[in-house]
Amino acid sequence: MATRQVARAGPPLMNIVKMKGVPILQQLEVEECLLRTSSENWCIINDGTDKPNIVMGISGKPAELVEIRPVLEDKIPVIRRFTGGGTVIVDHGTIFVSFICNKDDVADVQPYPRPIMSWSSLLYSQVFQGIADFRLRENDYVFGHRKFGGNAQSITKNRWIHHTSFLWDYEARNMSYLKLPKRAPEYRLARDHLDFICPMKDYLSRSDFITRTIDAAESHFSVESTEFEAVKPPSNMKFTPTSRLLTNQELEAAGNTSI
């Protein structure tokens, strides 16, 4: 506590955690725990998750967002996460990047959704500079008019998380598990999934993207690497994450009310 009262020389510290193939539910649990119980800044990078999962935002209703019958038949897990935003299907082709920050360490960014979103787009503009026509468009990251990154946030009194799922690559058949959402960005123009999204692999390699992201973080923070094992919540920690896997019963009930 005493060190935080001393005037800091240099930019704030950010811990970079690089992992590969960690299950998305576990990643979400770690992130929420760090958001709510840590006082440090974190950048979590998960290079692909282990198997396909559907991940909805906090208020997501499976009946409206997911093709229930094929999801149940093919046993695709459906998760409701602790952040806001829409529905994605993630797999080994998805690269996740999450920034968890003390609002006072990013003091020129007001802790509200739109300023945080703008800040993130400036950071990623550095990542994609000279590589692609990158833009933030209605809360999505796009190349041109095609989405390659989806964002979500959670904001507490003094901290916030901004996390992104990047489509480095994807399997077209997986997109058929998702319905066209009622709340879609205007620029989508009722395009179906495959006409709306594009893979990042057409522009740069996974390792280049991760390296450039860490380089961009270094222009805002003083970065240090931390092992994933060091951030996993200890078993005796009294924190209950709110992200959870929906049960088959819940999905079947949603299927029975599906419009």
Add this chain to the structure above:
Amino acid sequence: MASRLLWASKAASYLKISTFNRGFASVVKDLKYAESHEWVKVKGNSATVGITDHAQDHLGDVVYVELPEVGATVTQGSSFGAVESVKATSDINSPVSGKVVEVNEELSSSPGLVNGSPYENGWIIKVEISDTNEVSSLMDCEQYSKFCEEEDNH
């Protein structure tokens, strides 16, 4: 223009709303305010809680409100629920400690009430206060207006 301003100031006076220059959010006299942008209306041991006009304006269109259970305990300064707007969930923190005695069920079907009527129909919870002394640590409307102005100019 002059008659619109006259109407606006008369309406503001009737509703006990202070309206400042364009660009500043409205506040209501007789409410108390927390630095995390919640308001509380206190009557004896009873309190009604919501988020301020400043908060709803900065959050954007609210699409979902996560409400606590009736009977839940709330603690001053701690989160009791959340609102979803844009792509974010944002904690709602209680300005007072006590027990939740009522939640605004209307928000489940009409979350936009938080935007359209933050001080009236967009109320979020009612609390039986456990320590009325806590209220003195909150800001009055003038202090809160200044706080918002400083925050936005930072």
